Amino acid sequence: MAKTINTIINNEKHEIEVPYQMSLLELLREELNMTGTKEGCGNGECGACTVLLDDLPVRSCIILAHEIDQKEVVTIEGLKNTGDYEKIKEVFMAEDAVQCGFCTPGFVMAVKALLNRTKYPNDQDIKEALGGHLCRCTGYEAIHKAVKRLV
Amino acid sequence: MFNPFVYKRPNNLEQVFTLLDQNEDVKIIAGGTDLLVKLREADRSPELLVDIKDLEKLKGIKKNKNEIKIGALTTITEIKESKLIKDEFDALYQAASQFGCYEIRNRATIGGNVVHASPGAEFGVVLFALNAEVEVVGKRDVKRMPIKEFLYDVGSVKLNNELLKSIIIKNKPDLKSSYHRISRVKGMDLALVNAALVKDDKAQYTSYFGAVARTPYNNNKVDELLSQSNLNKALFVKIQKIVDESISPRATSLRASPEYKKKMVVSLLKKCLRDIGEIGDDIDG
Ligand SMILES: Cc1cc2nc3c(=O)[nH]c(=O)nc-3n(C[C@H](O)[C@H](O)[C@H](O)COP(=O)(O)OP(=O)(O)OC[C@H]3O[C@@H](n4cnc5c(N)ncnc54)[C@H](O)[C@@H]3O)c2cc1C
Ligand code: FES
Ligand code: FES
Numbered sequence A: 001m002a003k004t005i006n007t008i009i010n011n012e013k014h015e016i017e018v019p020y021q022m023s024l025l026e027l028l029r030e031e032l033n034m035t036g037t038k039e040g041c042g043n044g045e046c047g048a049c050t051v052l053l054d055d056l057p058v059r060s061c062i063i064l065a066h067e068i069d070q071k072e073v074v075t076i077e078g079l080k081n082t083g084d085y086e087k088i089k090e091v092f093m094a095e096d097a098v099q100c101g102f103c104t105p106g107f108v109m110a111v112k113a114l115l116n117r118t119k120y121p122n123d124q125d126i127k128e129a130l131g132g133h134l135c136r137c138t139g140y141e142a143i144h145k146a147v148k149r150l151v
Numbered sequence B: 001m002f003n004p005f006v007y008k009r010p011n012n013l014e015q016v017f018t019l020l021d022q023n024e025d026v027k028i029i030a031g032g033t034d035l036l037v038k039l040r041e042a043d044r045s046p047e048l049l050v051d052i053k054d055l056e057k058l059k060g061i062k063k064n065k066n067e068i069k070i071g072a073l074t075t076i077t078e079i080k081e082s083k084l085i086k087d088e089f090d091a092l093y094q095a096a097s098q099f100g101c102y103e104i105r106n107r108a109t110i111g112g113n114v115v116h117a118s119p120g121a122e123f124g125v126v127l128f129a130l131n132a133e134v135e136v137v138g139k140r141d142v143k144r145m146p147i148k149e150f151l152y153d154v155g156s157v158k159l160n161n162e163l164l165k166s167i168i169i170k171n172k173p174d175l176k177s178s179y180h181r182i183s184r185v186k187g188m189d190l191a192l193v194n195a196a197l198v199k200d201d202k203a204q205y206t207s208y209f210g211a212v213a214r215t216p217y218n219n220n221k222v223d224e225l226l227s228q229s230n231l232n233k234a235l236f237v238k239i240q241k242i243v244d245e246s247i248s249p250r251a252t253s254l255r256a257s258p259e260y261k262k263k264m265v266v267s268l269l270k271k272c273l274r275d276i277g278e279i280g281d282d283i284d285g
Helices: A025-030 A081-095 A104-117 A123-130 A140-147 B012-022 B034-041 B076-080 B083-088 B089-096 B102-107 B110-116 B122-129 B221-229 B232-248 B258-275
Strands: A004-010 A013-017 A050-053 A056-061 A071-075 B005-009 B026-029 B048-051 B061-064 B067-071 B135-139 B143-146 B151-152 B163-169 B176-182 B192-201 B205-210
Touching: A004 B192, A004 B232, A013 A025, A013 A104, A025 A050, A050 A104, A050 B176, A056 B102, A081 A104, A081 A140, A104 A123, A104 A140, A123 A140, B005 B034, B048 B192, B061 B083, B067 B221, B076 B089, B076 B102, B076 B110, B083 B089, B083 B232, B089 B135, B089 B176, B110 B122, B110 B163, B122 B192, B122 B205, B176 B258, B205 B221, B221 B232, B232 B258
Parallel strands: A004 A071, B005 B048, B026 B048
Antiparallel strands: A004 A013, A050 A056, A050 A071, B061 B067, B067 B163, B135 B143, B135 B163, B176 B192, B192 B205
8 A cells, every 4th residue: 555755855855655565765766766875784784775864864774665754865866966975975085995885875874974963073973973884895994094084 | 665564653642542442453663673674574564553753752851850751762862862861870871872873773762672672682681770660651541660560571561552651760869870781793783691780879789681581680699799798809700600500591592602691791790890980900801
């Protein structure tokens, strides 16, 4: 069964009919064709599917699409052309913090949320923000260093 | 896609109870971090999910006179960032800090954690050690009972078409508390063993351990020894012996052997004591 939800995604209003049993991640990738958000584990454990929900980073694989009715979501697509996005891209490239890139959108969302919370994150803040994100390629050193460059 | 269900998000308690009354196969969803993971693996879903996130009455952390009331819908992030909690109950703050990861903490609620009642869950041991009470709201009334009564077995709490409304903790001046856990991967896993320790204003200790029994485990003898003895190396040898003889964690646990868990119980106890300044680094382990 499906019902209409009203939501704002990346600053754009959407009024769409969504099946109850659809996850937020499926709504983004399959209905709205926003494939920047990745599906890794599907169980909340890897962070690849991270998006901002009313400004807080959350895992879209374990959230229902209907839970965002009347709420606002920002995905990696929504960060494009923002100053923070350009800065994050630059430091990730400078530190070789991207290899296959699968985990990267999740990390970038986590970093963006961190910058929203605090302009000058310390080591502890960075660890807290990235702690639950898995990367199978780079080791976490490069990513951590990249984020430190932002400060 | 999950297996099919209908989803409703009422914004008052009355509607919730009407839905609970009218439907046999119904499940409450709060943060969904336990429920949706479970439904992903299940062959079928309940017919109806009732989302309680819009119930204002179940939110917020408040201080009334000599107790603190934490709404069931309070997220782990809200607990971690609450000055009130940090000032009064270190153990709660520490549990919130060691819980999952930031994104999960933003969704997961303390109510969901208590009701789900996993043996290694963060808040079970802490709330048992603090002798917390819970408020349960039903169609007709609100009941208050000790959490030790409410959470009575693995995954089992006393709810009958009711909701957990809030958790209440008496705050005594001079109470000290601490929480520690051991897990395989930092954060992203339930604790293999965890421990909470409280020292009250009369210098009496209460200790609880998680994931070593079906519900948070306490041994009176250990608490008495702590309260009445010098905290020296010999004492911990004695305590280890009591622990070895009194608990029998499941030998079939995939996560850790019983022997390892027994050692970790005492090691975590020392860690908690060190935290609240009762023993120094001279007592190792
Ligand atoms: C990646 C990951 C990491 C995790 N790490 C940890 C960890 O480190 N420590 C830990 O303890 N847990 C952890 N968990 C488990 C989970 O996040 C917690 O148990 C969480 O507190 C559950 O809260 P929730 O609001 O998401 O519950 P939900 O999934 O919404 O609900 C859980 C159960 O409680 C019921 N329920 C919820 N609220 C109420 C209420 N107010 N009244 C009546 N019934 C209710 C639901 O019907 C359901 O049966 C983790 C989970 C994931 C996915
Ligand atoms: S895909 Fe959502 S956390 Fe891994
Ligand atoms: S770059 Fe490949 S998983 Fe992180």
